[in-house]
Amino acid sequence: MxxxxxxxxxxxxxxxxxxxxxxxxxxxxWVSVDGQVVEAPQHRVTGERIELDPEARLDAVEPATILLxxxxxxxxxxxxxxxSALARPDARWADDPSGVRLLQRHFHRLTPLVSMDAxxxxxxxxxxxxxxxxxLTEDAGQIEHEYIVEVEGEIAPYGLHRLAHGLSVDGRAxxxxxxxxxxxxxxxxxxxxxxxxxxRAMCAQVGLGVxxxxxxxxxxIALGKGPDxxxxxxxxxxxxxxxxx
Numbered sequence: 001m002x003x004x005x006x007x008x009x010x011x012x013x014x015x016x017x018x019x020x021x022x023x024x025x026x027x028x029x030w031v032s033v034d035g036q037v038v039e040a041p042q043h044r045v046t047g048e049r050i051e052l053d054p055e056a057r058l059d060a061v062e063p064a065t066i067l068l069x070x071x072x073x074x075x076x077x078x079x080x081x082x083x084s085a086l087a088r089p090d091a092r093w094a095d096d097p098s099g100v101r102l103l104q105r106h107f108h109r110l111t112p113l114v115s116m117d118a119x120x121x122x123x124x125x126x127x128x129x130x131x132x133x134x135x136l137t138e139d140a141g142q143i144e145h146e147y148i149v150e151v152e153g154e155i156a157p158y159g160l161h162r163l164a165h166g167l168s169v170d171g172r173a174x175x176x177x178x179x180x181x182x183x184x185x186x187x188x189x190x191x192x193x194x195x196x197x198x199x200r201a202m203c204a205q206v207g208l209g210v211x212x213x214x215x216x217x218x219x220x221i222a223l224g225k226g227p228d229x230x231x232x233x234x235x236x237x238x239x240x241x242x243x244x245x
Contacts, residue, residue, distance in 0.1 A: 095226025122215030159206035219245035
């Protein structure tokens, strides 16, 4: 049996590649060992069947951004039940329209962004991309979010107007936002610079209790719909190349 060697070395030998090109092909998920994709150039091989995908390209792999439908009860940024743990290969939405090829490296060093209440559900962002991080942190106050809030109780007189203009939460005067009834029990908010607990506090000031909160959109990026409806809780999709918040 031949002595174990690095996978990248064997790929270079088998396909007459430079060591650098062989390493990039492996890292980019184009090489399989006995039918299983291996992305680690240092992986040791002996007599296994090594295959290079006929579609293999040396293009650089862009950092990934994952759009997760966070279920209620998971912590968005910090906490004992991190929603980031749901971003697993097997939880990818079957109707993901992005066309991005799934790689194991996409799940390394993902940073969760844009906080939301643990009790809330909806769109959450995890990214490896510094450009996305800067957009969603440095420009956070300029980006509109859309929420559906299910409420109970009877709204106070002029309550809808007060929700849209003039409320304060924790001593902070809130900027105007757009609020409308989606149906008899659901309010739609289009709002900027929203903070944890803010929507519940706003509703309480006009006599409404909150049953549930779901975030549908961050900037121009929505939760996503497919042939079978919206992306379900616990599933995720990639942010397609060229789409921005």
